[in-house]
Amino acid sequence: MIIYGTNGSHVRTEPLPGVACPACHTADRMHASVFSRYIHIYWVPLLPYRKPAVALCQHCQGIWELAQLPAEADDIKQALRAKKKATRAPWWQWSGLAVLTLGVVWAADASIRDGHDNDAFLAAPRAGDIYTVRNDSSRNYSLLKVVRAHANTVDVIASAYETDDSQPVKKLNHAQYFGKDTVTLTHLDLLGMKNQGQLTDVDRETE
Ligand SMILES: [Zn+2]
Incomplete structure (x- = not known):
């Protein structure tokens, strides 16, 4: 109320x-x-x-x-x-x-910053980066984790689980949820996925 x-x-x-x-x-x-x-x-x-x-x-x-x-x-x-x-x-x-206006401006600014981070993280991937990906058919979200980053490709492992939560990192980013098979994606693959809305977020743990 x-x-x-x-x-x-x-x-x-x-x-x-x-x-x-x-x-x-x-x-x-x-x-x-x-x-x-x-x-x-x-x-x-x-x-x-x-x-x-x-x-x-x-x-x-x-x-x-x-x-x-x-x-x-x-x-x-x-x-x-x-x-x-x-x-x-x-x-x-x-x-x-x-106060409300400041809150809205802050939220908009934070999402812009987050968007810039995504591009920067995709351009220079690192082992440990977590990609949030969206399944085209189920519309659910899942995670890919970078295990090795090379000049133009990354090796990723996929989470075996998906969720309807668009911010699934907290829920799904646990080592035991990831499969062992690696898939190699090129930088171009990642950009294409991002542009098609299949890759919706990149998270990197800051040290
Ligand atoms: Zn009077």
């Missing part, structure tokens, strides 16, 4: 000079208060969505939202709209969205 809701905060209160109260007609005692409503998820502000504003009289304590102001108080309406327009939601009301 996701807990979300809305909340609001006061942003500013400022005098509205030159206008008179629509109720008590006292001059120069009107003020404008602008608030900002925001959506929160688990009480973390996600984004602001509305800026309610009220006009209030400090003499008679009268208070009006924009729509409640009488037609003849057009000067107050205009001043209130101007204050509303000039008011920005406080930055912290965007914090949830900022």
Whole structure:
């Protein structure tokens, strides 16, 4: 269950000079208060969505939202709209969205980095590299492990198991799961497999 809701905060209160109260007609005692409503998820502000504003009289304590102001108080309406327009939601009301955006950018960046690594690892294979491969007919994933790397070819052994998990390394990368027969693949074979989506990832243990 996701807990979300809305909340609001006061942003500013400022005098509205030159206008008179629509109720008590006292001059120069009107003020404008602008608030900002925001959506929160688990009480973390996600984004602001509305800026309610009220006009209030400090003499008679009268208070009006924009729509409640009488037609003849057009000067107050205009001043209130101007204050509303000039008011920005406080930055912290965007914090949830900022965190989400950072998360998405980070994830995209990580997958690009991962893609670059794959190309680099394929171009210069090493013994111990693990290729994630996808079976064309079953659509399941399995592993090939490089046991020897030569200038233009690699000798690989294949995992005897496959899984529908597209990140099968944790599950399948155990010595006893691999067969003993080696298959030799050329650099060109590997690139072809990668371009056809048959080789989906390369992992290398960093020492
Ligand atoms: Zn008043």
